Amino acid sequence: MSGGKQILAIIKKDIIAELRTKEMVISMLIFVILAMIIFSQAFNAAEKSLVEFGGGLLWVAFLFTSMLGLNRSFVHEKDEGCLEGLLMSPVDRPLIFFGKMLGNLIFLMVVEVIAIPIFLVLFGLNIGASLIGPFVAAILLGNIGISSVGTLLSTISINTKTRDLMLPILFLPIIIPLLIAAVGATGGIISGDREQLVSAYAAMRFMAVYDIIFLLVAYALYDFVIGE
Amino acid sequence: MIEQIVELEKKEEKKDGPGAVPEIEVKGLSKYFGKRKVLDNISFELKKGGFLSLFGPNGAGKTTLVKIIATLIAPSDGSISVSGLDPAKDSAAIRSKIGLISHNPLLYLDLSAEENLKFYGTMYDVECLDQRIDELLERVELDHRRYDLVRTFSKGMTQRLAIARALLHKPSVLFLDEPHSGLDPHAVDIFEGLLDSIKEDHTFIMITHNIERGIALCSKAMILYNGQIVFYQDKDELDIKMFKSVYRQRVKGDY
Numbered sequence: 001m002s003g004g005k006q007i008l009a010i011i012k013k014d015i016i017a018e019l020r021t022k023e024m025v026i027s028m029l030i031f032v033i034l035a036m037i038i039f040s041q042a043f044n045a046a047e048k049s050l051v052e053f054g055g056g057l058l059w060v061a062f063l064f065t066s067m068l069g070l071n072r073s074f075v076h077e078k079d080e081g082c083l084e085g086l087l088m089s090p091v092d093r094p095l096i097f098f099g100k101m102l103g104n105l106i107f108l109m110v111v112e113v114i115a116i117p118i119f120l121v122l123f124g125l126n127i128g129a130s131l132i133g134p135f136v137a138a139i140l141l142g143n144i145g146i147s148s149v150g151t152l153l154s155t156i157s158i159n160t161k162t163r164d165l166m167l168p169i170l171f172l173p174i175i176i177p178l179l180i181a182a183v184g185a186t187g188g189i190i191s192g193d194r195e196q197l198v199s200a201y202a203a204m205r206f207m208a209v210y211d212i213i214f215l216l217v218a219y220a221l222y223d224f225v226i227g228e
Numbered sequence: 229m230i231e232q233i234v235e236l237e238k239k240e241e242k243k244d245g246p247g248a249v250p251e252i253e254v255k256g257l258s259k260y261f262g263k264r265k266v267l268d269n270i271s272f273e274l275k276k277g278g279f280l281s282l283f284g285p286n287g288a289g290k291t292t293l294v295k296i297i298a299t300l301i302a303p304s305d306g307s308i309s310v311s312g313l314d315p316a317k318d319s320a321a322i323r324s325k326i327g328l329i330s331h332n333p334l335l336y337l338d339l340s341a342e343e344n345l346k347f348y349g350t351m352y353d354v355e356c357l358d359q360r361i362d363e364l365l366e367r368v369e370l371d372h373r374r375y376d377l378v379r380t381f382s383k384g385m386t387q388r389l390a391i392a393r394a395l396l397h398k399p400s401v402l403f404l405d406e407p408h409s410g411l412d413p414h415a416v417d418i419f420e421g422l423l424d425s426i427k428e429d430h431t432f433i434m435i436t437h438n439i440e441r442g443i444a445l446c447s448k449a450m451i452l453y454n455g456q457i458v459f460y461q462d463k464d465e466l467d468i469k470m471f472k473s474v475y476r477q478r479v480k481g482d483y
Contacts, residue, residue, distance in 0.1 A: 009350040017338040081332030089351035090320035
C-alpha cells in the first residue's frame with residue numbers, strides 16, 4: 001500500500017473540513033493578531049531593544065496560537081467515532097501521524113503568513129533581503145517541531161477527560177528546548193548582526209536535530225500512542 | 229456435468245465442512261485493563277457465512293471482544309485468528325477484511341457523502357473507487373444526496389451511508405455494534421433489507437440488546453456477563469426458554 005496517497009487524503013480531508021467550519025484558523029488568527037497588538041502596545045515600538053525582544057515575542061505568540069489549533073486537531077476525528085473508523089482501516093499508524101502533523105503544519109503556516117507581516121509593521125522591524133531565506137527557514141524549523149510534538153501529544157490528550165489542560169501540561173516542558181533555540185535563531189536573524197547570525201545558525205542546526213529526533217520518536221511510538 | 233457437481237460439492241465441503249478453517253477463531257482469550265479482568269477465557273469459532281449475535285449488559289466486555297478481533301486492542305492472553313490470519317503478524321490484512329457498522333456512523337459531518345466515501349476508499353486503497361462509490365450510493369438510495377454534507381442527513385440516512393462506508397472495501401467480516409440504535413422503523417426496514425442482501429457472502433458478529441432481531445438474524449447466540457460466556461448455542465439447537473431465562477437473570481437484573 002502506498003503511503004503518500006493516504007497522507008494526502010488525510011491532509012485534504014482536514015483542509016476541506018476547515019474551509020467549511022473555519023473554526024481552527026480563524027480563532028488562531030484572531031489570537032495571534034491580538035497578542036501582537038498587545039505586545040506592540042506594551043513595549044514601546046520605537047525602542048531599539050525591540051530587536052532583542054522580537055524573536056521571543058514572536059514565538060510566544062506562535063506557541064500559544066499553535067496550541068489552539070492542536071487542541072482542535074483531533075476533535076473532528078473523535079466526533080462520531082471517526083478515529084475508530086480511521087484505526088479500523090489497514091493504513092499504517094505512522095501515516096496517520098504524518099497526515100495529521102502536516103495538516104497542523106499547514107494551518108500554522110497559513111496563520112503565520114498573515115501574522116508575520118503584521119508583526120514586522122507593528123514592531124517597525126526590517127529584515128534584509130539576504131536574511132529572508134534564513135528567517136523563513138528558522139520559522140519552518142520551529143513549526144515542524146511544534147507540529148510534530150504537538151500532534152503526538154494531542155493524540156495522547158484527546159483520550160483524556162481534561163484534554164484542554166492535558167496538552168499544555170505535556171507540550172510546554174517538551175517544547176522548551178526548541179523554543180529557546182527558535183527565539184535565539186529568529187532574534188539573531190532580525191538583528192542582522194554578524195556575530196549573532198553565527199549563533200542563530202547554530203540554533204537552527206539544533207532545531208533541525210530536534211525536529212528529526214521527534215519525527216523519529218513519533219514514527220516509532222505512534223502505533224502505541226494511538227492504540228490502547 | 230456430474231464431475232463438475234462433485235467438484236463443486238468438494239469445494240463447498242472444504243469451505244464450510246468440518247475441516248474448513250473457521251473465519252473467526254477465538255481461543256482462551258482474556259483481557260485485563262490494569263488489574264480489572266474485562267474478558268475471561270473466551271473461546272468460540274465462527275464459520276464463513278456465520279452470524280453471531282452477542283448479548284450482554286453494559287460493561288460485559290462485548291465491545292472489547294469485538295475490538296480485539298478487529299486488532300484495535302491486543303489481548304492479554306489467548307489467541308485469535310481471522311481467515312486464518314494472526315493479528316500479531318497480519319493486523320493490516322485482518323483490518324482490510326473487516327467492516328464495522330456501529331451506532332456511531334464513523335463519518336465526518338463536515339464532508340459530503342461522496343467525500344466521506346472517497347476518503348475511506350483511499351484509506352482502504354479500494355480499486356475503481358469512483359465506480360464502487362456510485363454502486364454503493366445507489367444501493368443505499370443516497371445517490372441523489374451524494375454532494376450534501378453528512379451534517380444535513382437524518383439519522384436513518386447517516387446510518388445507510390455508514391453501511392456504504394463499511395461495505396466499500398468488500399469486507400468478508402462485518403461487525404455490527406448496536407446498529408439499530410436510534411433508527412426509525414422505516415430506516416430499520418431498509419437496513420435489514422440491505423443486511424439480507426449481503427448476508428450470504430459475509431460473516432457477522434452483532435452486538436445487540438434487541439432479542440427478537442438478534443435471534444432472528446443469527447446462526448449462533450452468545451451472552452457475555454462479567455467478561456465470561458454464560459450462554460452459547462447454535463440457533464438450530466437454541467433453547468429459547470433457557471436463553472431468555474439466562475438473559476433475564478444476567479442482563480435485565482443489571483439494568
